[in-house]
Amino acid sequence: MMSSTNNIGLEEILSSLNQLFEGVSTEKVDPRQYKIITPPEKTIPVLEFLKEKGYSHLSILTCIDWIAEKKFELVYILFNWGTGVTFVVSTYVNRDNPIFYTVKHIWPTAEYYERDVHEFFGVKFEGNENCEKPLILELWNDLPPLRKDFDPLEYSKKHYPDREYQKDAIHEARIIRGDVRGEIDG
């Protein structure tokens, strides 16, 4: 699918990324996928730059909780419909006070992705006035659930009781096998 000119274009983009933006590092995942790690202050300029270069489709905006490093990694996945190349642009924000800036002026859909990330990780996006409205969850009363320190099983046990079976299934199985005599209920 990729023509040779596009290949050159890709290399140009990668090298100009390094020249234009200080502190940006790139990593090759495979020939059509690159990861770009940006310092927070450079993220939005990089995204704008890439959009201009044809990486105009925002596939997803999401977040990763690196609890040991006390960081949230915000991930923007950009796709180029012309070349089929994906850029995974990421940046780290402080986990204790997670605030970043909205990109909804670049991609309107980001408004909902940001609401999603806020709901599940608690990252605030400045400039997105709706970002703190609940979206998927309703009347949520605990930690943002996709944070690593949230334990869903514990929450489930506390709020939604399990069934406590009374039946001695092994005894029933032994009757079925003919190991012991007895009657099966049902």
Next chain:
Amino acid sequence: MGEVKLFFGPNHPGMHGNFSVHMYVEGDIVVKARPMPGFLHRGFEKLMERRLWYQNVALIPRICVPEPDINEACYAMAIEKIARVEVPERAQWIRMIVLELARIANHLWSFGGIGGPTGMYTSMYWAVADRDRVLDIFEELSGARIYHMYIVPGGVRKDLPPKLEDKIYHLLDYLEAKIPEYETFILKNRILHTRLKGIAKIDTETCLKIGVTGIGLRATGVPYDIRKVDPYLFYDKVEFEVPTATEGDAYARISLKPKEIIQSIRIIRQCLEKMPSGPVNVKIGEGSGLRIRVPRGMAYVHVESTRGEYGYLVVSDGGEKPYRVAVRGASYPQGLYGVEHLLPGTRIDDVPIWLDSMGVCAPEIDR
């Protein structure tokens, strides 16, 4: 005339799936609309972090109920990308067959689904019954009708059962004969024309701006298909066309579905011919299924689902469980942003048509 607040769904005859749109209407025109997702939220992304790499195979098909295989494919391919595992050729071809069969099944499903809001029930009765024939193939192949759990990291779970190829050929022949009937009998039908033409019209610019992919985009004349643009599996080794339409309305979107089915049939035939014999899976790492570990890394994999770009971002910290999995539901942009900004102006009775033809699929938005 005053504004009336209306809860459209989740329990509504026009709503497919457990989704809701809250809106203000004036007369029968929608003036404000807000999507209300989350009724099908199960917290997949969290649950996946709690399960072993292999155990997740049982969990993920449920993210998109009508087309589960794309989840398995994305997940498996992302892991293979991180672990740098080469999947045997036969497995790749089988995966393509599975994905295309799923595409056929889901196109038939949504083709049937449009019967509800338009009142054209024939399409529902025909298409859903024909979809069942595809499900019969899936049952033979994977042991279940709906949740196949067949594509696993490293390949597929089992080889094709004996004689299944003949049955697939038989099904393709049947569908090939059936699709023209759909076109003459349903697509050319007056009811469908009246109810779909010019309804829910969207232009290319809007689609690209908000990130609508798949049929929604292709119905505006842009031949963007991930299978062509960023080929995965062996889509670059088969011949097929990307059907497009130019009108960008509901009718254009619906009429593309039979055309895509024809292309899928073409692809499956090529797969069946080109498929070599050989192994169907390799191990990811060493050891038992309980102790699969994926090296540290991150990869994004997307496929072309019936509704557009469907993607998985898989992050591994080198452990026995995924560190983070993020799912990009194909209908996320149109289901949320699209509903809020594009729905106003539509008539109430066209809202289900809008949602259906744009392929708004609640489970993949909610996850």
Next chain:
Amino acid sequence: MPEKSLFAPLIAWKNLFEKPVTIRVPNEKREASPRYRGFHVNDWNKCIGCGTCAKICPTDAIEMVEVPDMKQDYGMKPQRPVIDYGRCSFCAMCVDICTTGSLNMTREYIFVSPNPEDFRFAPTEKGFLKKEPSQIKLGWVRDENSDLLDLDRVWPEVLPAQERVTSFVEFVKAYSKEQAVAEAARCVECGICTDRCPQHMRIPEYIKAIWRDDLKDALKWLLKGLESENYLGANPLSSVCGRVCTHRCEEVCAISHRGEPIAIRWLKRYIVDSIPVEKWYETVVFERVPKGKKVAIVGSGPAGLSAAYFLATLGYEVDIYESLNRPGGVMRYGIPRYRLPDEALDRDIAFIESLGVRIYTGITVGKDIPFQKLREAYDAIFLSTGLVLGRSTKIPGSDHPDVVQALPLLREIRDFLRGDGPEPKIAKRVVVIGGGNVAMDIARSLARLQKMKYGEVNVTVTCLERTFDEMPADKEEIEEAMEEGVKIYPGWGPKEVIFYPDRDSIKGLKCVKCKEVFDENGRFNPKFDESEFCFYDGDMIVEAIGQAPDYSCLPEEWRSKLQFVGNRILTNNLRQTQIPWLFAGGDIVNGPDIIHGIADGYWAARGIDEYLRGTERP
């Protein structure tokens, strides 16, 4: 554009003449596909209760529940899976990972009930509908593609027979890290091995630690076992056992039902070999509260060293008396060096000594120091002198000096190899009598010496047992010996030693056919067919047909108070003899191998502790 067509509806009309698509459920029963993932069946006779299905279950639907009155057997747990169909997602992973293949799925798919209790179910061979097994149609079954177990063992590097027979170098190489992790990844953590191990070592735990590459944790499991339960499962001789253990655990490994068992022994060796012994002490810290009491141990074999280790961790002052020049007993003087190099044993002993245990070598109790002296100087005595006397066939001619006992010869060979003694007599042709591991050890040692000295191997092994399977030696020992050029002829009983007519040297051994080794009661009572006989050439004959204990260290006054079973001392569970302060273990009590000796040492230490704490009470 919509078409107004008179004929278009005809397409629909033609369906009138086709077979209806409707399946008339429930009048029409449709069978599910041959791969269908329906309700389970589980063959209880095949199932070993390993619980692997419960571990892979992504929905936590399977619970292993104990079955009352189930026959207890090694290699099997008395529990069976109970499936909660309120959880099950019918993914069939339990089927794909089942270690025995007992669990399968059927094509049954209908089950409705108003009572939720009905959905908890223990599948048996009769399935959900309580049908006879022959009437049940199986659905999803595992095949080689869907198998979730890794059936093939990771083999360490092993020197080829031609090369290893030229020296006494340890011929099984240690696992590399990659190999060890890969092998550890095969484990399913069922713990059946732990049940089987005489010392109940925490095998799944240390294997998992290897897999996580947390060797310190692994070492802790080896040397401390279950800390909360008095160090149950610890093994102070891990370097030794990692090489020469009889690995009963591997025989029962759940993986062995369909594949090769986990190489538990080599994984253990990997742990101890990967951490230098100087680091052991800082990794495995014992909090020892001195008890102010002294224990003497007679014999520094596995049981003695093990008892010393556990007693020392409990805070006792321990002295070991060893009559030979070096500690280790059978590990030092019996097992050949190509299987157990001195360095490995030295590591274990060094660690035991670092806990404050004193080992007095070259002191024979009863000769150099009277038993009574020990009795007076110590609060308790542990006797682990082992089997040191060889047995003779007592056939005509066996009193010739060139008819020798295996054990003394092995001892001489090991002393010679480490430079402690002169070269033993190495004959060009040797006949070994015996089918156990000692016979294999001496045969293979002699083969090496012959190869080194004369350039060729000429060792013949003959034994009563009629087949290789019947021989008590480990199968791999037999195979490796034969690879190295040792000829093994099972099924022959020695009749007499044949001499050259003209001189006083051995020509060979005459044997007669052995018809039966054991009588119908299972007792050793060989029967021979005298008409069928054969002759093996040899300049020297080695007898390796068993050993006997030597109780000469024990004065008659005490010996008479003890109870014996055969020639073994009878003790209680805590290895206490009829004399309260005298404990005994190892081959003189239980046998037959090192790991049993270690277990004896462990239980004796607990017994001694109990006894000594009891004596404090007024």
Next chain:
Amino acid sequence: MSNRGNVKIDERTVWEKIADQLRSRSMWMLHYCTGCGAVELPPSMTSRFDLERFGIGPMATPRQADIFLITGYLSVKTLRRVIYTYEKMPDPKYVIGFGSCTINGGIYYDSYATINRLDYYIPVDLYIAGCMPRPEAIFEAFTKLMEMIRKGEANGWKRYKENYEWYKQNQLRSLGEVIIHDEFHE
């Protein structure tokens, strides 16, 4: 809450018995796709299996529906609507728990967002095991339900009345409050 073991004496009048006979032949199933099991309903209702042979059809509004099919897991957000809907349905009404999730949480047993046992919140007359159950199992369930109605055994709606306090208390325990907000947040 089991109706086995303590078989009640049939307290119905003759007229009720006749009514139950008639009821069992004409049931409307509420058209509400609560979970993933709903994907097997269109095949059941259309030509392949043809549910209408049993006199069962989909009904848009709860006010006229008899059967409430809970198709699989219920997120708490849906459960609020389900309780609303269930209470809106006229007596007699029957609930079928469809699939493993309704019995004991299914594969979502550890989810923070889904309940584990349905009969803790609303009474359930019949369960179908499977994930998901095939159309044949749905038919088996409907046949069984019809039989239960004829025998007067499908009494979940009565239990809801009798134990209303218990159900309400459980609902509140898991949901906090059974209310429905709109997305405008006005």
